[in-house]
Amino acid sequence: MISAESNVHLVIGSQIENIELVQIVLEESLRKLEVGDDASHAISLAVGEAVANAIQHGNERDPGKRVEVDLALDGDDLVVKVADEGRGFDPTQLPDPCAPDNLLQPNGRGILFMNSYMDSIDYSFDAQGGTMVTLRKRLGAPRPEAPAADHKEMG
Amino acid sequence: MISAESNVHLVIGSQIENIELVQIVLEESLRKLEVGDDASHAISLAVGEAVANAIQHGNERDPGKRVEVDLALDGDDLVVKVADEGRGFDPTQLPDPCAPDNLLQPNGRGILFMNSYMDSIDYSFDAQGGTMVTLRKRLGAPRPEAPAADHKEMG
């Protein structure tokens, strides 16, 4: 999963506490790219959901199973990949958490968060079953309060 | 390099700014293990030196070359491995930075820092030339100000 353009790659055990570790690395990397706090918060929330799903649903909290997280820049896009060693699932068969009947469900909003806070998310599944979600967000938009972060190297 | 007991594994490009990223992950992991601030500071300094050497001397700041960092617990020992893709060197042939003639040299103290702040450091070299340094430090010593951090899972 480590691509040529990868800037930071992190492999963690399937412990819930490690979600924060991923977010710390992500936020520190975004800070160096001069990404604003609001954008950084949004990306961190989305990536946290992806890692939580990988740990809970993918690896079923098996401490021997790993979650891999890859941070890269593709032009002005931040690309985050989160991969687990689970059995996969069918993302087209999920209930809509915003449907009136589902509004009071305690779960089922993680992918909605990812979709809302990123420009795109894509699932792919390994022959052996593992899930990889690729989250993408454009960073290049010039922000009024600070110089644009275009063409900066990550990390 | 990812061992079965590995808890966190980080792969970074050879940019000096990434040293801090490694230290942030390390310090956060140590905080979760309830390692005290002084011990954490010492370990972080030593690991920072190892990563700086991997980036500067090993990979010669080639942004295409990676540094891998592996954090694991072996019983009560923290074990940190730092590997680069460089050409290796002979650690037995280094000048002593504390020799009177060397005291005013601007360089040559990194390995001294590692040795001073860790219980042990070990170098191994790849057939292809890369260097791996393994830094080890016992965390288990009971500290008066807080319960001992024995048998806790890392990260």
Added chain:
Amino acid sequence: MKIETRDVGEVRILEPSGKITIGVGDVALREAVHDAVQSGSKKILVDLSDTTTMDSSAIGELVSAYTTVTNRGGQLKLLNLPPKVADILQITQLITVFEVYDNEQEAIASF
């Protein structure tokens, strides 16, 4: 994350501060609501002024709390949504479920 609790008349006010996310405060939020319900409180106001972020797990706890309180004949309302939290309630359409106030007196009077 920590949660401060205070009572104004019959209203139990919960003030979680910092991040509420999976493993960090989601359980604390559940317990604070549970305690309120156990102690017979039927009027619960969650003041989110100092909540910096909530993930889907924290939102799930808030919804569960709402359901628990409602099922026991009580009411759970929200006070002072910071922009990031307001965003999240918008995205999840939960803004249509919760009664939200931006003034404590009004919120208390509404029960």
Added chain:
Amino acid sequence: MKIETRDVGEVRILEPSGKITIGVGDVALREAVHDAVQSGSKKILVDLSDTTTMDSSAIGELVSAYTTVTNRGGQLKLLNLPPKVADILQITQLITVFEVYDNEQEAIASF
């Protein structure tokens, strides 16, 4: 890391605060010493009270600064070593090279 600079009589006092490490403040330290030397200052006192850590690169800069100033007939001394920094100077035996003070008046009077 940031470095505050002030002059007391002929003595230029540099006060770096925070972490001095490779890529974070080592260059700033070099520049502050360079500026002092350029401006003709021959009495330089580095107050490390607020320096939280120094790595081998920062120590290298301090040694280079010492050498530069000494070669120009000046003096560079240290003031107020926090325990972590004192440790580092002990480990590197540089404690035998630098004159160290823990009182600003005395340090200034010593030049």
